[in-house]
Amino acid sequence: xxxENNELQVIQQDFNRALQEIDALKKQNVAALGDGEVFVKRxxxxxxxxxxxxxxxxxxxxEIATIQGKTMTTAKGFNTLxxxxxxxxxxxxxxxxxxxxxxxxxxxxxxxxSGTISKVWVKKTAIGYSPTGNLVITSSTLLYDIKAYFIxxxxxxxxxxxxxxxxxxxxMLTEDEKQNSIFLKIEGPLGIAxxxxxxxVLKAIDTFINKKQFAERNAQSICxxxxxxxxxxxxxxxxxxxxxxxxRVPVVGYVHDFxxxxxxxxxxxxxxxxxxEVGNQKAEVIEAVAEATEADFIADADDEEIAQSxxxxxxxxxxxxxxxxxxxxxxxxxxxxxxxxxxxxRGGF
Numbered sequence: 001x002x003x004e005n006n007e008l009q010v011i012q013q014d015f016n017r018a019l020q021e022i023d024a025l026k027k028q029n030v031a032a033l034g035d036g037e038v039f040v041k042r043x044x045x046x047x048x049x050x051x052x053x054x055x056x057x058x059x060x061x062x063e064i065a066t067i068q069g070k071t072m073t074t075a076k077g078f079n080t081l082x083x084x085x086x087x088x089x090x091x092x093x094x095x096x097x098x099x100x101x102x103x104x105x106x107x108x109x110x111x112x113x114s115g116t117i118s119k120v121w122v123k124k125t126a127i128g129y130s131p132t133g134n135l136v137i138t139s140s141t142l143l144y145d146i147k148a149y150f151i152x153x154x155x156x157x158x159x160x161x162x163x164x165x166x167x168x169x170x171x172m173l174t175e176d177e178k179q180n181s182i183f184l185k186i187e188g189p190l191g192i193a194x195x196x197x198x199x200x201v202l203k204a205i206d207t208f209i210n211k212k213q214f215a216e217r218n219a220q221s222i223c224x225x226x227x228x229x230x231x232x233x234x235x236x237x238x239x240x241x242x243x244x245x246x247x248r249v250p251v252v253g254y255v256h257d258f259x260x261x262x263x264x265x266x267x268x269x270x271x272x273x274x275x276x277e278v279g280n281q282k283a284e285v286i287e288a289v290a291e292a293t294e295a296d297f298i299a300d301a302d303d304e305e306i307a308q309s310x311x312x313x314x315x316x317x318x319x320x321x322x323x324x325x326x327x328x329x330x331x332x333x334x335x336x337x338x339x340x341x342x343x344x345x346r347g348g349f
């Protein structure tokens with residue numbers, strides 16, 4: 001009988017300890033929720049709710065994209081992660097160009113000959129808390145240079161498709177090339193003579209036209225991804241490890257009580273370079289200026305742009321030039337219904 005009494009005592013002790021832990025959690029305003037916890041961190045007499053969870057990003061939803069062997073989180077993916085991180089994205093009314101000129105935001109640069117957009121400048125600001133509970137403001141200014149991407153795209157066509165053109169000096173152009181080619185300058189007299197009759201070059205031109213049409217929309221998406229990727233709350237999610245067609249990303253987010261006017265005031269102070277202090281706590285400001293890369297152009301293409309330029313709704317594998325490392329997700333890409341951001345495991349959301 002003695003062993004049984006000892007077992008009962010152990011069970012009773014475990015039960016009492018569990019009750020004490022639950023009581024302690026209640027006092028701390030901590031509640032178990034899914035794979036993480038929701039808890040309240042008291043700051044200067046106030047409360048900031050914090051959410052922690054694991055978010056599943058899916059390739060078929062366009063939330064991740066594998067380019068040149070690396071899996072990056074797209075603008076869609078960052079928007080999914082931000083459902084937990086809780087960053088507020090602000091678009092300032094104006095931005096300052098590198099030459100000091102203050103212009104409207106976003107600012108399209110128009111090609112005088114065609115009257116179409118050749119570049120877009122855009123600025124975004126993200127306001128939110130880091131995983132340690134510190135207020136951080138990130139500000140990113142992006143140059144979306146459509147012509148630069150067009151030159152890169154044409155260069156790939158010339159590299160991998162015989163008869164599509166060549167790299168040469170402008171003075172080396174033959175009479176036939178002058179009649180049937182477009183010369184795209186790279187630097188000084190060096191450039192690409194692209195045969196405008198070649199199917200692959202025509203595809204590049206078609207892509208160029210689509211990029212112009214969706215320039216402002218794509219530029220803003222890329223800039224939003226950039227500004228979120230610079231914020232400590234989501235910085236670790238810029239590149240992820242893919243398992244199958246998904247990536248699991250841990251996220252910690254804080255729910256603040258700023259209203260729209262307060263957010264705009266914080267963004268304005270950050271723009272002016274003023275010190276920002278909230279609740280006797282100084283905020284950290286992180287600024288970045290970048291140019292959209294080839295990976296950005298491919299990974300964050302607008303859905304309408306993809307639908308308009310792909311027939312019939314997929315890019316055939318045989319259409320990808322040999323030796324070109326294109327985005328895996330854009331080859332026979334299916335559209336899957338969005339799922340809840342948390343995993344449906346172990347009683348999760």
